[in-house]
Amino acid sequence: MSGTVEDVLLAEPRGFCAGVDRAIEIVERAIQLYGAPIYVRHEIVHNTYVVNDLKTKGAIFIEDLADVPPGATLVFSAHGVSKEVRQEADRRGFRVFDATCPLVTKVHVEVAKLSKEGYEFIMIGHKGHPEVEGTMGQLHEGIYLVEDADDVQHVQPRGQKLAVVTQTTLSVDDAAAILLAVKRRFPNVREPKKQDICYATQNRQDAVKLLAPEVDIVVVVGSPTSSNSNRLREVAERLGTLSYMVDSADDLKAEWFEGHRRVGLTAGASAPEVLVQQVILRLRELGATSIRKMDGVQESVHFPLPRGLGDRSMSESGKSRS
Numbered sequence: 001m002s003g004t005v006e007d008v009l010l011a012e013p014r015g016f017c018a019g020v021d022r023a024i025e026i027v028e029r030a031i032q033l034y035g036a037p038i039y040v041r042h043e044i045v046h047n048t049y050v051v052n053d054l055k056t057k058g059a060i061f062i063e064d065l066a067d068v069p070p071g072a073t074l075v076f077s078a079h080g081v082s083k084e085v086r087q088e089a090d091r092r093g094f095r096v097f098d099a100t101c102p103l104v105t106k107v108h109v110e111v112a113k114l115s116k117e118g119y120e121f122i123m124i125g126h127k128g129h130p131e132v133e134g135t136m137g138q139l140h141e142g143i144y145l146v147e148d149a150d151d152v153q154h155v156q157p158r159g160q161k162l163a164v165v166t167q168t169t170l171s172v173d174d175a176a177a178i179l180l181a182v183k184r185r186f187p188n189v190r191e192p193k194k195q196d197i198c199y200a201t202q203n204r205q206d207a208v209k210l211l212a213p214e215v216d217i218v219v220v221v222g223s224p225t226s227s228n229s230n231r232l233r234e235v236a237e238r239l240g241t242l243s244y245m246v247d248s249a250d251d252l253k254a255e256w257f258e259g260h261r262r263v264g265l266t267a268g269a270s271a272p273e274v275l276v277q278q279v280i281l282r283l284r285e286l287g288a289t290s291i292r293k294m295d296g297v298q299e300s301v302h303f304p305l306p307r308g309l310g311d312r313s314m315s316e317s318g319k320s321r322s
Helices: 018-034 048-057 083-092 102-116 130-136 172-185 199-214 227-238 273-285 312-318
Strands: 007-010 038-041 059-062 073-076 095-098 120-124 143-146 162-166 217-221 242-246 262-267 290-293
Touching: 007 273, 018 038, 018 048, 018 073, 018 095, 018 102, 048 059, 073 083, 083 095, 102 120, 102 130, 102 162, 120 130, 120 172, 130 143, 162 172, 172 199, 172 227, 199 217, 199 227, 199 262, 217 227, 217 273, 227 242, 227 262, 262 273
Parallel strands: 007 262, 007 290, 038 059, 038 073, 073 095, 120 143, 120 162, 217 242, 217 262
Antiparallel strands: none
16 A cells, blocks of 8 residues: 655654563563463553453453452552552452552652651642552542642642642643642642652653654554553644554554655553554555654663562562552
């Protein structure tokens, strides 16, 4: 099939981050060590391909711990869980491996530490996202969700000590604008020492900011449920570049590319490179002859696996502790 595409420019970095790599490996190793099925609370990461691949290997994805049989092995997703979910898993006696991204865990630890010092919290994030539910679920009360600058006006903290935390996969620019509104209303609010938005989210958004002005159209590989993938599409759109998000190469439509010679391609932090390569193949069918990588940040972050997944004899140390 021929088309108008000539050049494809690949964002750098794109695709899997260290937290996603680790989460997938935790599920795969748990299956190897303990045999199928392994139960995973919520999609391990928000990507259809990854979830379906793990299902074929023996993972069963559930939302309610009541659906997990006694004595089973359970993995918490990369997005993190509330204290209540942890406690329920302990009560039910599951063997638990925690695939929560360490950068999300860092936010949970900060919330626990500061709440003991009498702080209440404003959380910048998207209502209903599992990471937000997990972070807000670290406390029974005293944590207020804001999704935009208007929400800040409705926060009514009970005390004077207030801290702010954010979902790790937000738009860097959106989060900065909301934080500004928080600081205007609460000038003494305590900010994290280092912003909560993760290095991978930041790097991928920065790469799209460089990519978008160089191309006629941007394609983001990512699933509709993936927060960071949606943000990449929005970043390109805000820069005035036509932008689409696809779960796989099958979602590409030839008419999108009519009159658009240069295509920019990136992928969310939960989207595997195999999907990017399939999109490239499809773009070649539409006429692309040049595939080039942009210069970009080389990521070297690596997170260790939980104890108990490297060696069978250590298995019992993988149990959850709250």
